[in-house]
Amino acid sequence: MKELILTYIVKEYLEDEDEEITCDTPLISSGYVDSFSMVSLLVFLEKKFKIKIPPSRATPEAFNSVNKIADLVNQYVE
Amino acid sequence: MSNLGSYDNRLKNFDWSLGEKELDYKGGDVINIGWYCSDRICQKGSGEKIALYYENFGGKEKRFTFNEVRLASNTLGSFLNNLGLINEDRVCLFMDRIPELYFSFLGILKIGAIVQPLFSAFGDESLFVRLEDAQTRAIITQRKHLCKVRKIRDKLPNLEFIIIVDHVGAKELEEKEFSFNLKAIPAVEIMNIFPTKAESASVLHYTSGTTGQPKGVRHVHYSLISQYLTTKWVLDLQDSDIYWCTADPGWVTGTSYGIIGPWSLGISLCVLDSGFSPPTWYKFIEKYKISVWYTAPTAIRSLMKAGVRVVEGFDLTSLRYLASVGEPLNSEAVIWSQSVFGKTFHDTYWQTETGSIMIANFPEMKVKPGSMCKPFPGITGVVLDPITFEPINESGKIGLIAFKPDWPAMLRSYWNKDEKYHEKFVNGWFITGDKGRIDSDGYFWFIGRDDDIINTGGHLVSPFEVESALLEHPAVGESAVVAKPDEVSMEVVKAFITLKQGLTANSDLELEIMNFIRKKLSSIAMPQEVEFMDQLPKTRSGKIMRRLLHAKEWGEEIGDISTLEND
Numbered sequence: 001m002k003e004l005i006l007t008y009i010v011k012e013y014l015e016d017e018d019e020e021i022t023c024d025t026p027l028i029s030s031g032y033v034d035s036f037s038m039v040s041l042l043v044f045l046e047k048k049f050k051i052k053i054p055p056s057r058a059t060p061e062a063f064n065s066v067n068k069i070a071d072l073v074n075q076y077v078e
Numbered sequence: 079m080s081n082l083g084s085y086d087n088r089l090k091n092f093d094w095s096l097g098e099k100e101l102d103y104k105g106g107d108v109i110n111i112g113w114y115c116s117d118r119i120c121q122k123g124s125g126e127k128i129a130l131y132y133e134n135f136g137g138k139e140k141r142f143t144f145n146e147v148r149l150a151s152n153t154l155g156s157f158l159n160n161l162g163l164i165n166e167d168r169v170c171l172f173m174d175r176i177p178e179l180y181f182s183f184l185g186i187l188k189i190g191a192i193v194q195p196l197f198s199a200f201g202d203e204s205l206f207v208r209l210e211d212a213q214t215r216a217i218i219t220q221r222k223h224l225c226k227v228r229k230i231r232d233k234l235p236n237l238e239f240i241i242i243v244d245h246v247g248a249k250e251l252e253e254k255e256f257s258f259n260l261k262a263i264p265a266v267e268i269m270n271i272f273p274t275k276a277e278s279a280s281v282l283h284y285t286s287g288t289t290g291q292p293k294g295v296r297h298v299h300y301s302l303i304s305q306y307l308t309t310k311w312v313l314d315l316q317d318s319d320i321y322w323c324t325a326d327p328g329w330v331t332g333t334s335y336g337i338i339g340p341w342s343l344g345i346s347l348c349v350l351d352s353g354f355s356p357p358t359w360y361k362f363i364e365k366y367k368i369s370v371w372y373t374a375p376t377a378i379r380s381l382m383k384a385g386v387r388v389v390e391g392f393d394l395t396s397l398r399y400l401a402s403v404g405e406p407l408n409s410e411a412v413i414w415s416q417s418v419f420g421k422t423f424h425d426t427y428w429q430t431e432t433g434s435i436m437i438a439n440f441p442e443m444k445v446k447p448g449s450m451c452k453p454f455p456g457i458t459g460v461v462l463d464p465i466t467f468e469p470i471n472e473s474g475k476i477g478l479i480a481f482k483p484d485w486p487a488m489l490r491s492y493w494n495k496d497e498k499y500h501e502k503f504v505n506g507w508f509i510t511g512d513k514g515r516i517d518s519d520g521y522f523w524f525i526g527r528d529d530d531i532i533n534t535g536g537h538l539v540s541p542f543e544v545e546s547a548l549l550e551h552p553a554v555g556e557s558a559v560v561a562k563p564d565e566v567s568m569e570v571v572k573a574f575i576t577l578k579q580g581l582t583a584n585s586d587l588e589l590e591i592m593n594f595i596r597k598k599l600s601s602i603a604m605p606q607e608v609e610f611m612d613q614l615p616k617t618r619s620g621k622i623m624r625r626l627l628h629a630k631e632w633g634e635e636i637g638d639i640s641t642l643e644n645d
């Protein structure tokens with residue numbers, strides 16, 4: 001799951017092809033993903049993992065790294 | 079006692095020459111914002127005062143004195159001069175909020191060139207149309223944004239210099255690319271600052287147009303007079319204050335009140351180059367003992383959403399004065415800030431075109447939650463009848479918010495768009511494009527836009543620009559873009575789409591379209607929701623009835639539909 005999310009973020013959100021991120025890299029605070037972009041990332045997660053994440057749980061803190069996103073997704077995957 | 083003192087007394091005795099006197103400026107003199115924000119502060123004996131406290135997302139801190147800002151802006155300005163850049167050239171800033179952005183802003187002004195700040199989250203299409211329109215000669219950027227510039231540079235014959243401030247030696251520079259590493263270049267102690275005059279162009283900010291491409295709003299060095307006085311009286315900045323303006327300098331708040339206003343007053347400025355997160359923001363306030371905080375209603379509502387418990391772990395007693403800008407500040411947010419911070423946010427109203435604050439809740443004046451309060455001294459504000467364009471004298475009646483022209487920071491033109499500029503003035507008034515009302519106490523209340531422009535989190539988005547970009551997606555047949563209500567951002571972008579024949583809607587396509595717009599324009603312009611339709615509502619003449627879709631989203635009456643072609 002983490003690999004899938006990481007690959008998607010690298011493909012869709014990183015502008016510089018030389019930049020490398022890991023599952024711990026801050027995504028929101030570093031500016032790779034902003035509060036507006038979080039919506040498309042949320043759509044991706046819900047579609048890919050066939051889940052529904054309540055808006056109250058889709059916070060900047062919960063989206064701040066691939067590890068944190070995976071933790072969040074795991075709570076909703078059956 | 080606030081800097082303003084009595085609002086009524088200021089009204090009686092006001093003249094913009096007061097600002098000129100405080101800045102030791104006389105009509106016809108040289109006036110250069112770059113010099114005023116650095117050299118002058120040093121000359122007045124505050125060279126060793128901290129001008130900039132900077133922290134990035136990883137917690138890395140830097141601080142710079144006014145003398146260091148002076149030297150860094152001299153060095154950057156001289157570098158630009160040596161490349162052959164001269165006065166009136168447009169030089170774009172396309173960077174995150176790193177110190178080089180602030181030094182470059184002043185350095186560009188010092189050589190008499192025009193600063194064109196652009197939001198670094200813009201996609202390549204948004205960047206291209208703005209650089210092409212301004213015939214920009216140089217762009218200063220970071221490695222991380224270089225790929226967007228490289229993608230469009232061949233279509234921009236006027237773009238001669240691409241300056242990278244964090245170039246790593248091992249990587250090769252391509253044609254037209256130059257490295258500027260502040261640490262590797264000897265600081266320039268003395269430079270010949272270009273003798274700009276009051277009407278010399280200073281900053282070119284781009285703003286969304288209702289029916290066309292973005293418009294370049296041209297400001298001049300004399301705008302300093304308004305920006306200095308409004309910062310002093312509205313934001314009440316005093317010598318010992320530590321000030322945080324959360325706006326990005328890609329937008330006008332980030333330059334007028336994120337650089338020019340505070341630095342012309344010699345105030346210490348804080349910059350947090352990090353994405354939004356409530357604990358991070360509170361920690362930043364606590365750590366730097368921020369006393370004056372200027373932010374946006376969307377951020378305040380996001381903090382409200384995060385809850386009071388997040389605040390409780392931080393000591394925010396340094397906060398002395400709070401203000402907000404960018405969109406209407408709802409009364410709940412004002413009441414919440416009083417209960418949580420013990421201070422109310424003071425709403426301010428102005429636009430890219432006005433260059434400085436026009437209407438504000440002033441210190442020591444009663445705050446009516448939800449109201450913008452009263453015009454700045456020297457500003458004549460009214461609401462106009464939308465038919466006659468005459469001022470409405472009846473309190474509470476809704477009209478167009480307008481101002482008597484000729485305050486120092488008023489725009490001087492739209493770049494290459496004279497006709498659009500002249501359309502802003504009707505019957506001797508500057509028309510803001512916003513609707514409002516004035517109550518019996520003379521307080522202004524914001525009602526909404528008078529056009530289709532979407533205000534999302536304080537950023538204006540043109541439906542036209544998004545619709546045009548959507549049509550470039552291979553699956554999209556037709557598109558209509560409207561504002562959708564949102565609890566935090568007030569409005570967000572929603573797209574209604576019909577697909578080309580033979581294609582069917584699905585969630586993959588929705589995501590693809592969202593990302594397409596995000597990369598092409600910006601995350602702000604990205605539709606937060608895409609609704610696929612079999613057909614869009616149109617008039618009999620074939621024009622898409624955006625009004626109907628807007629009404630549907632807002633649960634409003636749809637009004638007259640006699641011209642509707644399809645049910």
